[in-house]
Amino acid sequence: MPDKYNIVENETFVNPYNFIPLQQKCTKGLNYRTLKKEGTLTGWLNCELTTLTPVFVPNTTSVFEDHEGKKRSHVFPDAKDKDGNKINSYDFYSYTDLGNEQNPDFSKSPVIPGSEIRGVIRTAFEAVTNSCMSTIDKEKSLYKRTVKVGAPGILKNESGVWKIFPCKRIGIAKRPANNDSNNFSSKINSLKEGQKVYIKIGGTYRTRRHFPAFDFVGDIQDNKVSDEYIEGYFHAGEPFQRKHHESIFILKNCPEIKVEKKAVEELLENLKLYQDESVNLEYKKITHKGYKKIGNASDMSIMDLNDKLVYYSSCATKTGIKYYLSPAAIGREVFHNTLEDLIGLYNHQPCEKLDDLCPACALFGMTAKENSAASRVRFTDATCIDTPYFDDPVTLKELASPKISATEFYLKKKNNNHDMWNYDYAMNWNSLINGDPNYTPEIRGRKFYWHQKNPDYIETDEITERNVHVRPLKKANRFSFKVYFNNITTKELNTLIWILEIGGDKQQAHKLGMGKPIGLGSVRISVTDINIREMVKKDDTIEYKKKDNLPKDQYKNFGDLLINDMQLEQFKTITNFDQAPDNVSYPYVTNEDETFRWFVANKLKRENAMKPSISQELPGIDNALDKEKGLHPYRKVPND
Ligand SMILES: [Zn+2]
Numbered sequence: 001m002p003d004k005y006n007i008v009e010n011e012t013f014v015n016p017y018n019f020i021p022l023q024q025k026c027t028k029g030l031n032y033r034t035l036k037k038e039g040t041l042t043g044w045l046n047c048e049l050t051t052l053t054p055v056f057v058p059n060t061t062s063v064f065e066d067h068e069g070k071k072r073s074h075v076f077p078d079a080k081d082k083d084g085n086k087i088n089s090y091d092f093y094s095y096t097d098l099g100n101e102q103n104p105d106f107s108k109s110p111v112i113p114g115s116e117i118r119g120v121i122r123t124a125f126e127a128v129t130n131s132c133m134s135t136i137d138k139e140k141s142l143y144k145r146t147v148k149v150g151a152p153g154i155l156k157n158e159s160g161v162w163k164i165f166p167c168k169r170i171g172i173a174k175r176p177a178n179n180d181s182n183n184f185s186s187k188i189n190s191l192k193e194g195q196k197v198y199i200k201i202g203g204t205y206r207t208r209r210h211f212p213a214f215d216f217v218g219d220i221q222d223n224k225v226s227d228e229y230i231e232g233y234f235h236a237g238e239p240f241q242r243k244h245h246e247s248i249f250i251l252k253n254c255p256e257i258k259v260e261k262k263a264v265e266e267l268l269e270n271l272k273l274y275q276d277e278s279v280n281l282e283y284k285k286i287t288h289k290g291y292k293k294i295g296n297a298s299d300m301s302i303m304d305l306n307d308k309l310v311y312y313s314s315c316a317t318k319t320g321i322k323y324y325l326s327p328a329a330i331g332r333e334v335f336h337n338t339l340e341d342l343i344g345l346y347n348h349q350p351c352e353k354l355d356d357l358c359p360a361c362a363l364f365g366m367t368a369k370e371n372s373a374a375s376r377v378r379f380t381d382a383t384c385i386d387t388p389y390f391d392d393p394v395t396l397k398e399l400a401s402p403k404i405s406a407t408e409f410y411l412k413k414k415n416n417n418h419d420m421w422n423y424d425y426a427m428n429w430n431s432l433i434n435g436d437p438n439y440t441p442e443i444r445g446r447k448f449y450w451h452q453k454n455p456d457y458i459e460t461d462e463i464t465e466r467n468v469h470v471r472p473l474k475k476a477n478r479f480s481f482k483v484y485f486n487n488i489t490t491k492e493l494n495t496l497i498w499i500l501e502i503g504g505d506k507q508q509a510h511k512l513g514m515g516k517p518i519g520l521g522s523v524r525i526s527v528t529d530i531n532i533r534e535m536v537k538k539d540d541t542i543e544y545k546k547k548d549n550l551p552k553d554q555y556k557n558f559g560d561l562l563i564n565d566m567q568l569e570q571f572k573t574i575t576n577f578d579q580a581p582d583n584v585s586y587p588y589v590t591n592e593d594e595t596f597r598w599f600v601a602n603k604l605k606r607e608n609a610m611k612p613s614i615s616q617e618l619p620g621i622d623n624a625l626d627k628e629k630g631l632h633p634y635r636k637v638p639n640d
Pocket of ligand 1: 350
């Protein structure tokens, strides 16, 4: 039986990240050349940065490759897991090359790289000026484990057209199970993927309540020994625990289905994902052969998928019926939509034209296929003003990688009727089992992390090889850095200062460096003075002369480019350090360890495990701190 979980009603938590929604239309249309001409301000800002929590930016010069080619860093040789094996450890970023020095001096001055500060400021600038999403990974494929059981079929390319010939699946026992006493394991081991065989049906396998019944093989031969034997093809599935049957596909007497070439390309991508160890988070503990029997996906072209056995499913979307192909019945779907398609809904794709730029690309620059705009701002590294105060080295909790398959966090629920929704389609098990034709997937927006006043480190007895050991800076360290600007407008300068200081309100702070989800990286920036250089023509040459420092008040008209609405309010809420929530946590099940269990629990429909339905979705920033509307953990009900 599937595990049972109950929601814990009297407990809430705040997920480490949330999203600032996108505005209905991205602000574009700025002309780079015009702005540069209008921009008369050249100079620099002196800035001071104060750490409000421990902060950590790694010095990666200590990284080396071990004999397996894995990246390692052992700056602190005593950093070990609970079994005594060395774990990766890093010191704070500095100009010291930790790889070359025999006895590196760890007390050398810590540095926060200018690129790190620039990245943080640009992301904030994009969010509050409704700019494009410049850092989106266009190539990334979107995928998710399927919820519907796929139907078996043979994929063929006939004169350039891809078709599926529907099949029926017959189980072939690897070991005796339930009412099937056969054991064909040695025969199965001799069969190649897709090999033609002749079988005799032995009976119908009685399954557990929620799984569909299937016929099983009573005998198998290489040749058609009598009329009782039917032609079929062998398919080896995912080797999961307790598995008792492999499959023989037999052709059904029904019309073939045409599928788009794109669906076949996605099947190849899907195979690559199966063969990528870093992808299978939920199943990484199970030995997984990654369907290598089908082939090594990275060496294959789509024509190599001709004549392969697959499972297919389909769903209605706004642009018609889409087919999904997978090597497994409950496999992984690679979606037709890409991240770029989704952010294109409101035109937030990265800018490409010099006369159609968003405010962020106009100021920070951009590189597109045919054009590029040079940045008009430059961030220097930040160096420590006083003697640096370090924390004792600590081991960080494992940092979960972003799980884009968690659509209940990344995508808006568009209709209360939807049990499941994803990057292509949404469905309801009763009324919209084949997809809601009116569904348009919509991402929640731009990702930001909540501040946390007390970082959450790990207990020594829980340390595994996946944890890293680091030496963070304590809170209350002060750094200074400069932001140089070149030919920018007053509007741009005002906005830049507003973003650096987040409105000059001392409650607000940025987050940078490593460990944002577990409470590291809160920093406050203030602009201490503004220096403008004046252009003076002297004979035939141009000279720059520094004007006196300008009082900041002259630029009090902060934020001319700011959007002035809900997005700005949400940005101020999530960047509010003084009112940081005290219950930030990765999603959890109270009596289990791994975060992914929460997502499993969140998809179980209590009465039927085969028809999962999402229970809780990520509340917006405005509701995330509300005890009523916040997220709840689950508790596993012990098996009796
Ligand atoms: Zn842009």
